[in-house]
Amino acid sequence: MxxxxxxxxxxxxxxxxxxxxxxxxxxxxxxxxxxxxxxxxxxxxxxxxxxxxxxxxxxxxxxxxxxxxxxxxxxxxxxxxxxxxxxxxxxxxxxxxxxxxxxxxxxxxxxxxxxxxxxxxxxxxxxxxxxxxxxxxxxxxxxxxxxxxxxxxxxxxxxxxxxxxxxxxxxxxxxxxxxxxxxxxxxxxxxxxxxxxxxxxxxxxxxxxxxxSRLVRLNNFNNLEDVESLTNILIPSSASIRKSLLELSEIQAGSHVLELGCGTGAYTFDAGLFQAVGPNGYLVVTDPSTGMLSTVRRKRDDYHAEWVHVVRAQAERLPFPDNMFDSVTGCGFLHLTNIHEALREIARVLKPGGTFSTFYPLHFPVRSDFFLEWFEPLLSLESKASHPDVLPDSDTVPAAMKSLFEIIRLDEFEHEIHYTSPQTVVEFFVEVTNLFEEKTAILPWRARQDLIQRLIQRGEEICRKYQPESLVERHPAQMIRAVVKSK
Ligand SMILES: C[S@@+](CC[C@H](N)C(=O)[O-])C[C@H]1O[C@@H](n2cnc3c(N)ncnc32)[C@H](O)[C@@H]1O
Structure with missing residues (x-):
């Protein structure tokens, strides 16, 4: 007993x-x-x-x-x-x-x-x-x-x-x-x-x-040098999502801004966040992955953007004093964090009246034939969760924000994910972001490696079997802008 x-x-x-x-x-x-x-x-x-x-x-x-x-x-x-x-x-x-x-x-x-x-x-x-x-x-x-x-x-x-x-x-x-x-x-x-x-x-x-599992993710992102090319293949609308987020953020020129989860700087530079802040402002861009930050530093030098400061940080532990920023923003990072801890930190570093704006994918129902067939070895692993348990539900972030922020705008929409590159899909969703965390947490070491290889092979078969247009899924996502409540 x-x-x-x-x-x-x-x-x-x-x-x-x-x-x-x-x-x-x-x-x-x-x-x-x-x-x-x-x-x-x-x-x-x-x-x-x-x-x-x-x-x-x-x-x-x-x-x-x-x-x-x-x-x-x-x-x-x-x-x-x-x-x-x-x-x-x-x-x-x-x-x-x-x-x-x-x-x-x-x-x-x-x-x-x-x-x-x-x-x-x-x-x-x-x-x-x-x-x-x-x-x-x-x-x-x-x-x-x-x-x-x-x-x-x-x-x-x-x-x-x-x-x-x-x-x-x-x-x-x-x-x-x-x-x-x-x-x-x-x-x-x-x-x-x-x-x-x-x-x-x-x-x-x-x-x-x-x-x-969080350590697995941290370790994987740290080993990844370029998240941007992966997301651009999987989500071809990434560039326009980043532009919409920038518009929603209403960044004021000359203000103090913090960007979280900057990756290789697609939102910072390509979407134009650094220009919105401008040389009279102060933009701190952060990510936990060192490999990616070196690309960001190179881009900053290429653009001669001296007002951009690159700092290694993860959202749950921000190395900044209280009340330092007018805005905090970031594209596609919040779902990879411990959401409660990250929001608490964001609220802490914002000045009174400061705003936070972000985009994140929501958990999607697994229903299309190709997906069920492709991911069967993963989906059949025993666990309570039958969906990608790492991604938030539509009320997860608004509920977590409740005590700290007042939501000014919340848009829910669908974005397309292209499942046409098996290696990229499996590398990103299963290996790096570990979306099915609860299912893969129980896997012995070798089984995890084998599963990843098996999924890539199955994906290649699926891509031969289905037309590319039918390998596109529409997944829900949210874009949110909120103002920090008085502290
Ligand atoms: C999907 S990428 C988005 C990168 C970039 N913002 C873009 O739009 O291309 C997610 C980023 O979040 C970062 N990330 C992972 N865990 C994080 C954490 N705990 N706090 C902050 N960022 C994190 C990853 O290193 C990665 O660069």
Whole structure:
């Protein structure tokens, strides 16, 4: 029997972890097959983690749940090493916009880990870490039904970032009767399945799975150098949408303006936002993706637009003082953020009476034959959501704005998405923006990669089968202009 109460404390541990900016996401450190931390720095992290764990660990520790396995000191060190490494990579993404970890970020990550451990205790932290591994180990069995013992031990399918084989995890999982071996294949026991459901509940309720998906998105955008050419293929009306948004924004020449999610500057330059602000004004353009910002800087220099300032930032954490801008605007970014956090930040940096205007796509009903056929492997994955769950409903943003803004204008309209380039469609919707977040969150590592390849292949077949004109869908979107309420 699994005692619900025993697990509930880990919901709180997960919440504190997210709040404190501690990350456990080894695939983030691992990058696209190459380690993002230099050998020397990684050796330092390893040494630090060993010392830190040895200081706080007690030999009588056992996991108080799922069979009470002993918690070895190596495991405690591994948890600390993983937290420091992933947190350092995360900080580099967020604070510096680089993928390469610096020494400074490692010391910040160590300090954050120390503070976090002081709050929740090393034992609970290590247990949470072990739950994340257990989740990957059990989820892969749940997803595939069974996998060969050798695949399980090597971890290639579900934990390809590991450097050691998973022998001790395997032995413990067998000893705790979470898994059983039949004809050389590992499978979940009934109890193992119950444990998986319980861990999933902890990860959903603490927000850990959602946080992980957000990291996937952040990581993918950071690796993407050009979002503009992708969106222009998918949404040929992008340029006219940006122009309409600029008109709606009513930007005053000479004012202080902040642009969020600028990408490669299609709205900033091509649509003419920088000209609307003009040389007597001040335009700060931001995006979390460093690759894209370098293009924006180049465009700024080409246009000699000295009043345009390029700053790395994500909408949920704006590095600007309160009451700094007359207007905040941005095209097609809000749906990729935590909408509540982003709106709170936007309201904070706006001057009293300042306005916010934006465009975002809404969640669309999945109904056309070609779409259902093409995306069947994705749509048939089990999850509560049958639609692209990342996109907002028509009342999501207006409702989230209610306490902070007064809506001046809200236009709902349809825009065309062209599904004629399978590679672009899958890369953008599934890999980068991860629109079906809830469905893909449960996928083991390899299954996610396989799904993306399969969808591209299916898309190529669909494009041969259907006429290009029938591969166009009209999806709903909103454009909104709002004024910040007095603060
Ligand atoms: C669809 S693109 C739009 C780019 C540009 N505004 C345009 O019109 O072409 C979305 C942009 O939002 C950015 N983005 C992703 N997550 C974000 C976040 N949390 N805060 C701000 N921008 C974000 C991405 O890096 C990407 O450049």
């Amino acid at each position: 699994i005692n619900k109460l025993d697990l509930d404390i880990f919901i709180e541990t997960g919440r504190i972890m997210i709040r404190d900016g501690i990350v456990i996401a080894p695939w983030l450190t691992w990058g696209k097959g190459e380690h993002r931390i230099s050998f020397t720095l990684f050796t330092d992290i390893r040494t630090w983690s060993r010392h830190f764990a040895a200081q706080h660990w007690r030999p009588d520790w056992t996991m108080d749940i799922f069979g009470g396995q002993p918690i070895h000191v190596e495991r405690a060190a591994e948890a600390c090493r993983e937290a420091v490494s992933s947190t350092a990579v995360y900080l580099c993404h967020l604070e510096l916009g680089t993928l390469t970890v610096t020494e400074e970020m490692v010391s910040v990550a160590q300090r954050l880990t120390e503070n976090f451990v002081e709050k929740v205790g090393l034992k609970d932290f290590v247990t949470f870490y072990l739950l994340t591994n257990m989740y990957e180990d059990l989820q892969v069995l749940h997803y595939y039904g069974s996998i060969h013992v050798n695949d399980f031990l090597q971890g290639d399918i579900h934990r390809p970032w590991g450097t050691n084989t998973l022998t001790s995890e395997f032995k413990q999982a067998v000893a705790s009767r979470l898994v059983t071996v039949r004809d050389g294949f590992v499978e979940l026991t009934h109890y193992g399945n119950e444990v998986l459901q319980s861990i999933t509940r902890v990860f959903v309720e603490s927000g850990f799975l959602k946080f992980r």
